[in-house]
Amino acid sequence: MASELNKLTIADASSKLRGREITATQLTRDCLDRIAAAEPRLHAFITVCEREALEQARAADARLAAGNAPALCGIPLGIKDIYATRGIRTTCGSRILETFVPPFDATVIERLRADGAIFVGKTNMDEFAMGSSTENSAFGPTMNPHDIGRVAGGSSGGSAAAVAAYECLGALGTDTGGSIREPASFCGVVGIKPTYSRVSRYGVVAYASSLDQVGPFARSVRDAAIIIRTLAGKDARDSTCSARPVPDYERALTGDVKGLRIGVPREFFVEGMQPEVEKSVRSALKNYESLGASTVEISLPHTGYAIAAYYLVATAEASANLARYDGIRFGLRVNAEDNIALYETTRAHGFGAEVKRRIMLGTFALSAGYYDAYYLKAQKVRTLIRNDFERAFEKCDLIVTPVAPTTAFKIGEKMNEPLTMYLSDIFTISLNLAGLPGMSIPCGHDSNNLPIGMQLIAPPFAEETILRAGDAFERTGAFKPRTPAV
Amino acid sequence: MNREAYEAVIGLEVHTHLLTRSKLFCGCSTTFGAGPNENVCPVCMGMPGVLPVLNRRAVELAIRTGLAAHCAIAPYSIFDRKSYFYPDLPKGYQISQYETPICKGGYIDLPATENGEPRRIRLTRIHIEEDAGKNIHGENASLVDFNRSGVPLIEIVSEPDLRSAEDAGAYLRQLRAILRYVDASDGKMEEGSFRCDCNVSIRKRGAKEYGVRSEIKNLNSFRFVEDAIDYEVGRQIEIVEGGGKVAQETLLWDPARKETRPMRSKEYANDYRYFPEPDLPPLIVPAEMEEKVRASMPELPADRKTRYVRELGLTEYEADVLIADRDVADYFEATLPALKNRKSAANWVMTEVLRVARDSGESFVEAVPPAAEVGALLRMVEGQKISLNAAKTAFAAMVKSGKGAEATIAALGLAQVSDESAIAAACDKVLAAEPEKVAEYRAGRDKLFGFFVGAVMKAMGGKANPKVINDILRAKLTG
Ligand SMILES: [Zn+2]
Numbered sequence: 001m002a003s004e005l006n007k008l009t010i011a012d013a014s015s016k017l018r019g020r021e022i023t024a025t026q027l028t029r030d031c032l033d034r035i036a037a038a039e040p041r042l043h044a045f046i047t048v049c050e051r052e053a054l055e056q057a058r059a060a061d062a063r064l065a066a067g068n069a070p071a072l073c074g075i076p077l078g079i080k081d082i083y084a085t086r087g088i089r090t091t092c093g094s095r096i097l098e099t100f101v102p103p104f105d106a107t108v109i110e111r112l113r114a115d116g117a118i119f120v121g122k123t124n125m126d127e128f129a130m131g132s133s134t135e136n137s138a139f140g141p142t143m144n145p146h147d148i149g150r151v152a153g154g155s156s157g158g159s160a161a162a163v164a165a166y167e168c169l170g171a172l173g174t175d176t177g178g179s180i181r182e183p184a185s186f187c188g189v190v191g192i193k194p195t196y197s198r199v200s201r202y203g204v205v206a207y208a209s210s211l212d213q214v215g216p217f218a219r220s221v222r223d224a225a226i227i228i229r230t231l232a233g234k235d236a237r238d239s240t241c242s243a244r245p246v247p248d249y250e251r252a253l254t255g256d257v258k259g260l261r262i263g264v265p266r267e268f269f270v271e272g273m274q275p276e277v278e279k280s281v282r283s284a285l286k287n288y289e290s291l292g293a294s295t296v297e298i299s300l301p302h303t304g305y306a307i308a309a310y311y312l313v314a315t316a317e318a319s320a321n322l323a324r325y326d327g328i329r330f331g332l333r334v335n336a337e338d339n340i341a342l343y344e345t346t347r348a349h350g351f352g353a354e355v356k357r358r359i360m361l362g363t364f365a366l367s368a369g370y371y372d373a374y375y376l377k378a379q380k381v382r383t384l385i386r387n388d389f390e391r392a393f394e395k396c397d398l399i400v401t402p403v404a405p406t407t408a409f410k411i412g413e414k415m416n417e418p419l420t421m422y423l424s425d426i427f428t429i430s431l432n433l434a435g436l437p438g439m440s441i442p443c444g445h446d447s448n449n450l451p452i453g454m455q456l457i458a459p460p461f462a463e464e465t466i467l468r469a470g471d472a473f474e475r476t477g478a479f480k481p482r483t484p485a486v
Numbered sequence: 487m488n489r490e491a492y493e494a495v496i497g498l499e500v501h502t503h504l505l506t507r508s509k510l511f512c513g514c515s516t517t518f519g520a521g522p523n524e525n526v527c528p529v530c531m532g533m534p535g536v537l538p539v540l541n542r543r544a545v546e547l548a549i550r551t552g553l554a555a556h557c558a559i560a561p562y563s564i565f566d567r568k569s570y571f572y573p574d575l576p577k578g579y580q581i582s583q584y585e586t587p588i589c590k591g592g593y594i595d596l597p598a599t600e601n602g603e604p605r606r607i608r609l610t611r612i613h614i615e616e617d618a619g620k621n622i623h624g625e626n627a628s629l630v631d632f633n634r635s636g637v638p639l640i641e642i643v644s645e646p647d648l649r650s651a652e653d654a655g656a657y658l659r660q661l662r663a664i665l666r667y668v669d670a671s672d673g674k675m676e677e678g679s680f681r682c683d684c685n686v687s688i689r690k691r692g693a694k695e696y697g698v699r700s701e702i703k704n705l706n707s708f709r710f711v712e713d714a715i716d717y718e719v720g721r722q723i724e725i726v727e728g729g730g731k732v733a734q735e736t737l738l739w740d741p742a743r744k745e746t747r748p749m750r751s752k753e754y755a756n757d758y759r760y761f762p763e764p765d766l767p768p769l770i771v772p773a774e775m776e777e778k779v780r781a782s783m784p785e786l787p788a789d790r791k792t793r794y795v796r797e798l799g800l801t802e803y804e805a806d807v808l809i810a811d812r813d814v815a816d817y818f819e820a821t822l823p824a825l826k827n828r829k830s831a832a833n834w835v836m837t838e839v840l841r842v843a844r845d846s847g848e849s850f851v852e853a854v855p856p857a858a859e860v861g862a863l864l865r866m867v868e869g870q871k872i873s874l875n876a877a878k879t880a881f882a883a884m885v886k887s888g889k890g891a892e893a894t895i896a897a898l899g900l901a902q903v904s905d906e907s908a909i910a911a912a913c914d915k916v917l918a919a920e921p922e923k924v925a926e927y928r929a930g931r932d933k934l935f936g937f938f939v940g941a942v943m944k945a946m947g948g949k950a951n952p953k954v955i956n957d958i959l960r961a962k963l964t965g
Binding site: 240 | 528531532533534535536537538539540567569571572573576577578579628630757759760761764765766767
């Protein structure tokens with residue numbers, strides 16, 4: 001039996017590594033062994049980087065031996081296959097990039113490398129991050145570690161499943177409409193979408209530029225705090241990235257939520273949602289009250305328009321962002337008699353159905369004569385949604401909601417009903433439209449033993465509030481996540 | 487065809503490269519002439535995940551151009567994505583400015599010509615955008631060079647205030663002068679840094695409303711712009727005179743056949759689907775920044791012209807010729823120190839110096855001797871140390887040898903003798919040798935004076951100062 005170092009939290013592993021109790025090589029080996037055992041049932045990874053990971057582990061061990069290594073030195077992470085990784089294939093879940101090996105690293109990959117983190121592999125995802133179940137991956141779906149007949153959520157399903165199933169200690173995802181929070185909820189792990197502009201997007205394959213944000217998965221709030229400290233901060237290569245100083249997020253984890261005002265928006269407890277989801281979130285709110293926080297009902301009146309606005313803004317931006325996959329400079333090329341035919345056949349072969357659907361939606365929304373009615377109007381809705389939150393945050397410091405209306409659904413269940421699938425993101429999407437930080441943290445299980453996630457939302461750049469509240473909830477021990485079945 | 491009954495209505499959209507060291511959104515070099523795809527990086531190749539970072543120098547140059555053309559500088563403007571598919575366009579969209587250009591309004595004044603008054607051509611806007619790469623079609627394959635991809639451009643759009651091909655030419659030359667004055671462009675229009683689209687329509691002279699216009703796209707030299715407009719105006723007049731109607735269409739100029747032809751709809755029928763570029767924050771130009779740029783502005787062509795006329799006493803025509811090119815005007819001014827006669831310096835630059843530049847085929851600065859040396863040469867003419875003809879001989883030699891004025895004059899022995907005793911001695915010799923002619927002269931044959939001067943000059947080897955000869959001879963003959 002392996003030593004199962006892969007089950008450690010990042011905080012624990014980090015102190016054992018620095019205390020020379022364990023080596024990065026042992027830790028990485030355990031993760032790779034676990035990957036070898038679990039992958040046939042999970043398919044959380046598109047590419048496993050065994051050789052590179054062990055090399056990184058050796059380098060980390062040398063650095064740990066020298067002393068003064070950063071917290072993430074020697075920590076094995078999974079990287080969503082949306083991040084450009086120099087020399088390692090980056091597919092974005094698509095046939096069109098199946099063989100694409102970037103000549104550069106994303107900024108956050110560079111920062112993780114600089115800290116000595118180890119990349120065990122590139123995780124599975126919905127093609128170009130378009131989806132809520134990872135079923136849109138060109139390389140097949142990822143199974144939920146708690147029930148392999150169910151989805152892991154999406155689009156960052158591979159990262160969520162890998163962390164839940166102990167294939168790595170933490171992972172990177174991206175969140176455009178809920179792509180970190182929903183799979184975190186479905187897989188029973190912590191997932192954070194920081195404030196838009198808090199983390200550089202350079203080298204993150206773009207889906208919807210004004211909504212995409214980088215964030216971590218982990219098995220504890222503290223671990224997530226450790227990762228985002230390395231990710232966050234100004235980047236000269238991303239003009240939309242904030243120059244605000246990055247706080248030491250771990251120091252925010254005081255366990256003290258006395259006096260914290262928690263807003264509970266009535267629009268987020270809707271008819272048709274799974275009763276166990278509401279029950280778990282309401283019970284967590286009781287826990288907060290017992291810790292000295294207060295709850296107040298609030299209203300976010302434009303919530304109902306969020307999905308419509310999102311699918312106009314996101315698809316419009318995507319239609320331009322994905323125009324570069326033309327078969328000319330990199331990726332798949334299907335030759336044809338002239339340029340236009342080359343684009344058509346390359347894109348017809350290279351993109352999956354959902355990607356094509358969204359490119360067409362976005363192209364239509366931007367077309368001459370429709371721009372004002374669709375794109376411009378959606379941007380106005382966005383402003384209204386942002387104003388809703390601003391007003392709400394006059395009455396509270398934190399908003400608590402469910403992450404998704406249901407727990408993980410069955411594989412194939414929603415594949416033929418794109419609109420039902422889009423509703424999986426009904427509670428997460430408005431944060432992306434407003435640019436707010438949000439976290440999914442496990443708060444219960446349903447009768448099928450499937451994890452339920454609670455969403456914590458704060459004003460822009462108030463990640464510390466979210467982390468402190470999440471950590472305080474974990475400390476109560478009111479809910480202990482179960483070990484997944486796989 | 488009664489061409490005189492019609493007037494043309496022309497507006498130009500000029501695209502020109504900005505003279506920055508690096509590209510608009512990445513650090514790649516903009517140097518012309520590198521090997522294919524040598525000046526590229528993930529950003530200007532449109533690789534997945536890359537983001538643009540705006541080049542501040544490009545913004546400054548656009549503002550300088552706007553200020554020189556009297557535009558209003560927008561304190562807030564945004565970039566937009568203009569979407570279309572073409573192999574040389576790596577991202578599938580061009581980052582440009584659509585509804586909010588950085589410069590609005592403004593005008594460019596055209597100087598008076600032999601057949602026209604000075605004119606003011608209004609501008610609509612100036613905006614910043616990135617260039618695309620270049621397709622190269624081989625026999626079996628097409629190749630793309632992305633060195634030009636992402637090089638900063640400005641597009642300068644005029645109102646339909648131009649009335650003829652000559653107008654368009656004058657406007658382009660004036661615009662080029664301004665761009666060079668503010669260091670926005672090197673004016674090397676032949677290296678693909680200039681492209682022009684022309685909107686052309688005609689109407690009966692005196693009519694108020696505009697006719698249906700055609701657009702001639704992608705003209706890449708001043709000459710083509712003038713030729714294409716000339717042809718197109720004639721073509722439209724012929725259609726209207728023949729009772730037909732001009733179609734609104736997009737045309738290309740065929741320089742070999744000297745005619746316009748319609749573009750295939752596939753070549754231009756695009757819905758560009760503009761929308762704000764989410765990867766770039768709005769471009770904010772605070773008042774202090776505009777003021778800082780304004781304070782750094784050089785003297786502009788129009789101001790320079792006024793100064794030449796008022797302070798240096800040049801004619802309007804002379805001033806226009808000199809200011810047309812900033813290098814020429816700078817050169818002219820560099821010849822001036824220690825010269826009394828500004829006008830002769832102006833003439834010298836306009837004739838001798840410009841001729842050398844024209845004939846050389848090189849750039850002005852490379853072709854001509856240093857201005858200080860030409861100044862030294864002219865100072866010798868002024869001080870009567872050499873004759874004007876000797877100066878011309880010396881100048882030609884300086885162009886070939888690259889040597890200075892003094893050295894050239896000495897080497898060629900062109901210095902003029904003003905030494906009165908030497909000249910007087912030569913005069914005495916000539917007069918002594920020609921006693922009959924001296925007698926005839928004194929008897930009233932004034933014409934013989936020229937003969938004596940010629941003889942003395944010959945005796946002096948052609949280098950004597952003619953004025954001194956005149957004075958001495960006259961004194962001796964009348965004395
Ligand atoms: Zn570049």
